[in-house]
Structures are given as structure tokens and as C-alpha cells.
Amino acid sequence: MQVKTILLNKNVLEGNDREADILRGELRERGVLLVNVMSSPGAGKTTTLVNLINRLKGELRIGVMEADIDSDVDAVTVARRTGVKSVQLHTGGMCHLDAGMTRQGLEELGIEDLDLVFLENVGNLVCPAEYDTGAHLDMMILSVPEGDDKPLKYPLVFQKCSLVLINKIDAIDYFDFDLQAVRGYIADRNPKAVVLAVSAKTGENMDSVADYFKTKRGEMLCQNKTTK
Amino acid sequence: MHELGIVVNVIDEVEKVAEDNKVDKVLRLTMEIGEVSAIVPDLFSDCFEWAKKRTKHLTDCELELIVLEAVTYCQDCKGTYRTTKYGKTCPHCGSGNTYLLTGNEVTIKGISVAEPTSDNA
Ligand SMILES: Nc1nc2c(ncn2[C@@H]2O[C@H](COP(=O)(O)OP(=O)(O)O)[C@@H](O)[C@H]2O)c(=O)[nH]1
Numbered sequence A: 001m002q003v004k005t006i007l008l009n010k011n012v013l014e015g016n017d018r019e020a021d022i023l024r025g026e027l028r029e030r031g032v033l034l035v036n037v038m039s040s041p042g043a044g045k046t047t048t049l050v051n052l053i054n055r056l057k058g059e060l061r062i063g064v065m066e067a068d069i070d071s072d073v074d075a076v077t078v079a080r081r082t083g084v085k086s087v088q089l090h091t092g093g094m095c096h097l098d099a100g101m102t103r104q105g106l107e108e109l110g111i112e113d114l115d116l117v118f119l120e121n122v123g124n125l126v127c128p129a130e131y132d133t134g135a136h137l138d139m140m141i142l143s144v145p146e147g148d149d150k151p152l153k154y155p156l157v158f159q160k161c162s163l164v165l166i167n168k169i170d171a172i173d174y175f176d177f178d179l180q181a182v183r184g185y186i187a188d189r190n191p192k193a194v195v196l197a198v199s200a201k202t203g204e205n206m207d208s209v210a211d212y213f214k215t216k217r218g219e220m221l222c223q224n225k226t227t228k
Numbered sequence B: 001m002h003e004l005g006i007v008v009n010v011i012d013e014v015e016k017v018a019e020d021n022k023v024d025k026v027l028r029l030t031m032e033i034g035e036v037s038a039i040v041p042d043l044f045s046d047c048f049e050w051a052k053k054r055t056k057h058l059t060d061c062e063l064e065l066i067v068l069e070a071v072t073y074c075q076d077c078k079g080t081y082r083t084t085k086y087g088k089t090c091p092h093c094g095s096g097n098t099y100l101l102t103g104n105e106v107t108i109k110g111i112s113v114a115e116p117t118s119d120n121a
């Protein structure tokens, strides 16, 4: 028996990056905007999505995929409180979603009749940030009780997001949370990120979030027209 | 369990290479893991040992992990430093205007395979 060496030099994340690009392109062609939602557990992903969808559903046809581990109920909650269709993804205890799992979820959801799909990722700021899901936009939710130094501790997720919501702003008087400082930390890492302070509970400033997604979907359709 | 997902991806990849090269047994797999790649080498090895038993070509495969030092570059003073020691802030000039040069990689470097020394080899 002889031993032979095969050199590969292959980046492991590359395969997923490629799949994600393909998925993103397909969705764009079909006019479906996919939004990946990330946060720590309990920051308010589900609450925000419910509030947001109720503002958008008159204008856009929306679907939701829920992947947060400890929340078998999230898909049911969203469906009950918004009336839009939703599926629970089974991550098998995984700490993140990759493009392949996202594609499966979309197939289960059925996107023929949809304009906008939200993906509630696993509640964790490390692993989801490393995996491209194929989404067009990444939204990060940071809640006031978590503290204003999160962008320093988890830079990658902030670098990746086009929209950052500072949620639970209704509770800011009870916490030592410096909104100006947090805006600065985020801008250092990602100058292009849009930062909106909101309350998913009271609805404060949630209309700005709704407008953001209306605009983004519109832009996607425009780009499709000009490239055709 | 972040590591298990990556192990599964790596094994799929290596199995494919083994098939493509008509290799029966992969004896050794060498990988480079950056210090700040969010992969814990020990966990990764454990996952690998568990997962390899369920493969076609890697059941006897030994895993070699090379951990790469993380180095950050400072855009203001053009210096470099150990990321794990100082994080985002340059120890030379105090600037936060820095970015990671190396340390984030997860790379399959290569594999060693057994080739039968048959007549047509
Ligand atoms: N005070 C306050 N509580 C909120 C707000 N948004 C969410 N919550 C609460 O935070 C908890 C976690 O919210 P949830 O949406 O389930 O978080 P998820 O784990 O990120 O999906 C729930 O008890 C919500 O009622 C907010 O804007 N203000």
C-alpha cells in the first residue's frame, strides 16, 4: 500500500456561500425579498415580527420561517397574531441556519404567492453571523436590557446587518443604556447600517421599520426591471 | 453545537474528493483553524471522531488540526498585533481602526490516502 497526499486548500464556508448566492439570485428573480432576523434570546424577534407584519400585510404578501430553538410555539404565535402563513424549521439543535436549510424551509413554506419572507434565526449572536442564509437583508435586534456594549462584544453580526433595531426603548429609563454610544459603536463597525430605536411592544417608531422594508422591496423590483 | 455542522460539511467534502479520486481509505485529514474562527479545536475533534464512524472512506482517518494565530492590522500606525491579546484596539497607538488579517480561517488543507499497489497502479 502506498500513501498519496492530495492537496485541497478548500475554505469550508465557501460551499455555503455559493449556495447562498444562488438562492439569493433565484429569490430576487421571483421578486421575493428574504430578511434574516438575528438577536440574542429574548431580544424581541417574535414580538417585532408580529408588530411589523401587521403593519405590512395590507400591502405585501408575507411569510415567516421560525428557527429559534426553544420556541416550538413561535410559528404558531406569529400565525395566530398576524394571520400570515408560517412554518417552524427543525434545526435539530443546530446553532445556526445555512443556505441549504433556508431553501428547504422556503420550499415547505411555498413562496409562489409571496413578496416578503422573514426568517427568525436561532437566538445567538455568534454562529448565525458566520453563515450566509441567502437572505437579501440581515436585521439585528439589540434590546435595551442587554446593554450598550454588545457591538463591542459581537462585532461580526453588526458588520453584517443592514438594519439594527434597538428594541424595548420603552424601558430605557430603567436601564443604564447609552443610545448615543451604541449608535457610535455600530457606526464604527458598519457605517452603512440603519439604526432605529423602537418598541415592539408599544409600537413606537415601528412605522419607520415598516417603511424601510417597503422601500427595500420596491428597490429590488426596480433593479429587476433595469437588469432585464 | 456549531462544530458538528462544520464537521459534517467537511466530511461530505472529503468523501466527495475520495469518490472523485477513486480512493478507498482516507488516512489523514489536515485542517487549518484560525484562533478566532469560533471553532473550538477539542470540540471539533470530538465531533469528528463521532461522525467519522458513519462514513464510507474516513472510518480510520486521523484528524490533524493546525491552529493559526490571529493577527490584527492597524490602519493608523500600520502595525500588527496578536488579536487574542488586544482585541480591536491597537496596543501600539490605541486606535480602533483595525481589521483582522488572519485567524478566521477554516480550511481543509489536504488528505493522505491509501493507494493499493496493484498491477495497474
Ligand atoms: N418592554 C418591552 N418588552 C418587549 C418588547 N419586545 C419584546 N418584549 C418582551 O420580551 C420578551 C421576549 O420577546 P420575544 O419576541 O419572544 O423574543 P425572541 O426570543 O427574540 O423572539 C417577551 O416577554 C416580550 O413581551 C418591547 O419593545 N418592550
Ligand SMILES: [Mg+2]
Residues within 6 Å of the ligand: A045, A046, A047, A068, A071, A074, A120
Ligand atoms: Mg422568538
Ligand SMILES: [Zn+2]
Residues within 6 Å of the ligand: B074, B075, B076, B077, B078, B079, B090, B091, B092, B093, B094, B095
Ligand atoms: Zn496602531
